[in-house]
Amino acid sequence: MDWTYWLFLLLKMVIVLGWALLMVPLLIYMERKVLADFQARIGPNRVGPVGILQPIADGIKLLLKEDLLPAKADKYVHFLAPLVAVVPAFLALSVVPFGPITHKETGTGYFVTHVNVGLLFILGLGSLNVYAITLAGWASNNKYSLMGGIRSSAQMISYELSMGLALIPVLMIAGSLDLVRIVENLGVAKGEGLSRLLLTVPLTISFVIYCICGVAETNRAPFDFPEAESELVAGFHTEYSSMRFALFFLSEYVNMITVCALATTLFLGGWKFPFVPETGPFPLLVFLAKVMIGLYGYMWMRATWPRLRYDRLMKLGWTRLLPIALANIILTGILMIAFQ
Amino acid sequence: MNMGPQHPSTHGVLRVMLTVDGEWIRAADPDLGYLHRSFEKMAELRTYVNYLPLTDRWDYLDAMGNNLVYAETVEKLMDLEVPPRAHYLRMIVCELNRIASHLVFIGTFGLDVGANTPFMYCFRDRERILDLFEAICGARLTYSYMRIGGVACDAPDGWLEQVRDFCDYLPPKLEELDDLLTGNQIFVVRTRNIGVITPEQAIEWGLSGPMLRGSGVKWDVRKEYPYALYSEVEFDVPVGTRGDAYDRYCVRRREIDESLKIIRQCLDKIPEGDVMAKVPKIIRPKAGEVYHSVETPRGELGLYMVSDGSDKPYRMKIRRPSFVNLSIFPELVRDWKVADVVVILGSIDIVMGEVDG
Numbered sequence: 001m002d003w004t005y006w007l008f009l010l011l012k013m014v015i016v017l018g019w020a021l022l023m024v025p026l027l028i029y030m031e032r033k034v035l036a037d038f039q040a041r042i043g044p045n046r047v048g049p050v051g052i053l054q055p056i057a058d059g060i061k062l063l064l065k066e067d068l069l070p071a072k073a074d075k076y077v078h079f080l081a082p083l084v085a086v087v088p089a090f091l092a093l094s095v096v097p098f099g100p101i102t103h104k105e106t107g108t109g110y111f112v113t114h115v116n117v118g119l120l121f122i123l124g125l126g127s128l129n130v131y132a133i134t135l136a137g138w139a140s141n142n143k144y145s146l147m148g149g150i151r152s153s154a155q156m157i158s159y160e161l162s163m164g165l166a167l168i169p170v171l172m173i174a175g176s177l178d179l180v181r182i183v184e185n186l187g188v189a190k191g192e193g194l195s196r197l198l199l200t201v202p203l204t205i206s207f208v209i210y211c212i213c214g215v216a217e218t219n220r221a222p223f224d225f226p227e228a229e230s231e232l233v234a235g236f237h238t239e240y241s242s243m244r245f246a247l248f249f250l251s252e253y254v255n256m257i258t259v260c261a262l263a264t265t266l267f268l269g270g271w272k273f274p275f276v277p278e279t280g281p282f283p284l285l286v287f288l289a290k291v292m293i294g295l296y297g298y299m300w301m302r303a304t305w306p307r308l309r310y311d312r313l314m315k316l317g318w319t320r321l322l323p324i325a326l327a328n329i330i331l332t333g334i335l336m337i338a339f340q
Numbered sequence: 341m342n343m344g345p346q347h348p349s350t351h352g353v354l355r356v357m358l359t360v361d362g363e364w365i366r367a368a369d370p371d372l373g374y375l376h377r378s379f380e381k382m383a384e385l386r387t388y389v390n391y392l393p394l395t396d397r398w399d400y401l402d403a404m405g406n407n408l409v410y411a412e413t414v415e416k417l418m419d420l421e422v423p424p425r426a427h428y429l430r431m432i433v434c435e436l437n438r439i440a441s442h443l444v445f446i447g448t449f450g451l452d453v454g455a456n457t458p459f460m461y462c463f464r465d466r467e468r469i470l471d472l473f474e475a476i477c478g479a480r481l482t483y484s485y486m487r488i489g490g491v492a493c494d495a496p497d498g499w500l501e502q503v504r505d506f507c508d509y510l511p512p513k514l515e516e517l518d519d520l521l522t523g524n525q526i527f528v529v530r531t532r533n534i535g536v537i538t539p540e541q542a543i544e545w546g547l548s549g550p551m552l553r554g555s556g557v558k559w560d561v562r563k564e565y566p567y568a569l570y571s572e573v574e575f576d577v578p579v580g581t582r583g584d585a586y587d588r589y590c591v592r593r594r595e596i597d598e599s600l601k602i603i604r605q606c607l608d609k610i611p612e613g614d615v616m617a618k619v620p621k622i623i624r625p626k627a628g629e630v631y632h633s634v635e636t637p638r639g640e641l642g643l644y645m646v647s648d649g650s651d652k653p654y655r656m657k658i659r660r661p662s663f664v665n666l667s668i669f670p671e672l673v674r675d676w677k678v679a680d681v682v683v684i685l686g687s688i689d690i691v692m693g694e695v696d697g
Contacts, residue, residue: 039460143341147363147678221454222526230349230452231679304520306527307454309679310363 005108012112016093024253025055031299038303059246067242070141077139082240082247085132088125089254095121096261097180099271099283110271110283111180118179119171122262123164126217129255130156133219133226133236136248140239148235151310152226155216158317159223163213165325166206169332170266173199183270195339202332207267209321209328211297214259216313218252221302225310260294261287345374349452349682352692356669356681363677368670372663375696383656388414388488388623391653396482399662399694401444404430404437404473405636407486412567413632413643414488417625422617426490427569428610432503433473433485434568434634435599435606439510440469441637442592442599445689449589450521452686453530458520465513468506475499488623490616504607507600514596522593531586535672535684538583545668548661549639550591551688555583561635573605585687592637592689624651638662638689662694 029044029052036043044051069078095118099110107114115121130152137149173189174182190196216223227235237248264270268290271283308316341358344350353374359367379398383391395410396403408430415422447462470480476495477485485492521527537547542555552559560577562570578594580587627649633642639661648654665688672684 035456039457040464041460150362224454228454228679230454231682233348303457305455306450306521306524306530307679308526309530309677311677312529 008108009112013094016112017090020090020093020254020257021250023257024250025059027253027256027295028055028058030295031302034296034299035303038300062242062246065242067244068239070239073141073239074139077135078239079244081132081136081139082244082251084135085129085251086247086254088128089251089258092122092125092258093254093261095179096258097183097265097270098287100184100278101180109180114180115178117177119167119177119182119262119266122179122258123167126255126258127156127160129217129251132248132251136240137226137236140236142239144232144234145236145238148226148228148232148238151228151232152219152236154310155219155223155225155313158314159213159216159321162209162317162321162325163217165322165329166209166213167266168325168329169202169206172329172332172336173203179265183265183272186266187269187272191339195335198335199332199339202328202335203267205324205328205331207263209325210263210267212316212321214263215298215301216317218255218259218298220252220256220298222305222307223313224307225313228307230307256295256298257291260291260298263294264290343681350685351448351690352695354666354685354690354692354695356685358673358678358681360678363679365673365676365678365681368673368681370666370669373696375692377693377697379697380656380658383653385652387651388625388653392487393482393484396484397693398658398660398697399636399638399641399691400481401441401691402437402636402638403481403483404433404485405634405641407483408434408568409632409634409636409641409643411486411488412634413630413645414623414625416630416632417628417645417647418488418623420489420617420619422490423614424569424611425494425613426615426617428606429491429495429615430486431568431570431573432603432606432610433476433483435602436469436472436503436506438599438637439596440466442596443469445592445637446517446521446589449686449689450527452682453527455521455524455527458517461513461517461520465510468509472499472502472506475502487616487619489619490614494615500607500610503603507604507607510596510600514593518593522590528586531589531683531687532584533582534585534676534680535687536582536584537668537672541668541671542583545671546664547639547668548664549635549637550588550595551639551665551668553577554580554588554591554687556581561633561640565633567632567634570602572609573602575599575602585683588687588689595637622651624649633659636661638691638694639665658697660694660697662688662690662692663697666690666695 033043044054047053047057069075094112095115097111101107101109133152134149137145170182171177174185175189176182176185190199219226237245240248264287271287273286276282276286341360343358344355345353355371357369357371358365379394382394392410395406398406443462443466447459450458473483474480476499477483477492537555539555539557542552542557556579558577558579563577575598578591580591625647627647629646631642631644633640641661642659644657645653646655669688673681
């Protein structure tokens, strides 16, 4: 534990934070262009070449806007809510393994920290998001915002349980909560031949459930109830402007990255890809490519589907996803015993 | 809770005061009049010819239909015979306008349930219709194309072929829309069994247009009291079965197909000849009163006109279908959720310019 270790850690923190902050404008630009493509439009094309600087212009605009506080709003909670949204969003990225362990003796690698319960850490932080939305809705002194906040908590009890249960088969097969070890173990633990083929079935079911819940967790279409533009105007962030609104926006996109990163880690093999070496920049590139595919899926869904009614998600969560997730666990158990 | 007049889904400046219990609606109290422009009173102060451009502003998504009802009412009052070519041109533009209006409905209804893409597709296709209108009368929204006694000008060269091209262009695009909305499971779940109107209810509340036909009542002014030359073209009147928001959507969607059918027949049948009857410079219909109605995309648009023999109407009463259809809204939204309010309101397909008169 000499000073180089700490310097290296600090450097990695800065890099991951910087990467996330860079990804957000990139994603906003990508989303606008992808949506425009789906909708037979051109999309941003005025600021910079092919509109590439548009998100930066948006960011500057948000920075310079007046920071409004509605009358009779709860000043402190109103101030706190965006922070509650954005801090866990970035924290979750600290345990995401972008690549393998490179130095066995110090345990460092392509990640900021190596937590042996990384999965629980991410799930825990992910569920904090709902506090931010509920608090924001409550503190805004606006009925639409409040309704968005309440919807958000109703939404959480609809998906959270199924999401947790959907991940259990992964843990059972990989035998660890450690994200690095899950990536390394999962392929091996599935065995060879028939065992590999059959164990893929429960994992695929888990993946689908996780994807549905992941979209619900990030409040994106078709589960964007707390925002629900056509119903609640802008939902929980109706009364937010300037940088505070930008923080909500930031946290939404970082959460999307986290959900996709977790999906990549747990189901898509993380940084591994056939015939690609696990050294140098390759693990990072593979990981990034997989995350980007997931993010494209988000945009695809947003362009294609209408919004569900929020109580339908609850019905979906409790009457469909939950029983399937439970049955999936039993299936995994049976398969694992059969192929032991 | 106050919804509107600046709410993204109230389709204009409608204000509804909702009494909510959590997400449940217990009562709804619409507050109208933000766009009131006293159209009925204005008619009494203008000559018959002068008033025509104002009809464009009633229901600005179906200005052709408004032109038509006004022109035909005055013609009825004067016992004026309109040349057949003018009739056919009127029917073509009216049906095109019906398609344009229904495309706006489908697009905005998609927005109401949270689907953004159909809106763009609809407006792209509607643009083609607006281009056609621009070619024939120079305007894209407020056409004033019709005149008392005919239409302002004959179709320019090649215009009828362009209309035929459009009739071939639209069906594949509509299939795209069906993929995105009509057959979409989420869309069906959002709209099925929402805001059900029974046939009896629909008749009691005086609903008309797709609102009435969605409930299964086969009633269309074009069939019941044919005006222009609608008796000479063949078309079906689509009806729903359950009277819910989805049925009303489907009725409008199928009406687009029927309108295309009507346009094709009109293009085949349109004769050569004048587009304007002989009309005196100053129109002074003989004293009397008349009621005339046409089927606009929103329902029965009726005009009751009283003439005292002068060059201005003595009284003109407009039966505005959006206004009548909206009257059932408080009844419909009771005991539904906030998310359903926008679906039900969207399915009524109001135009505030018409509701507020």
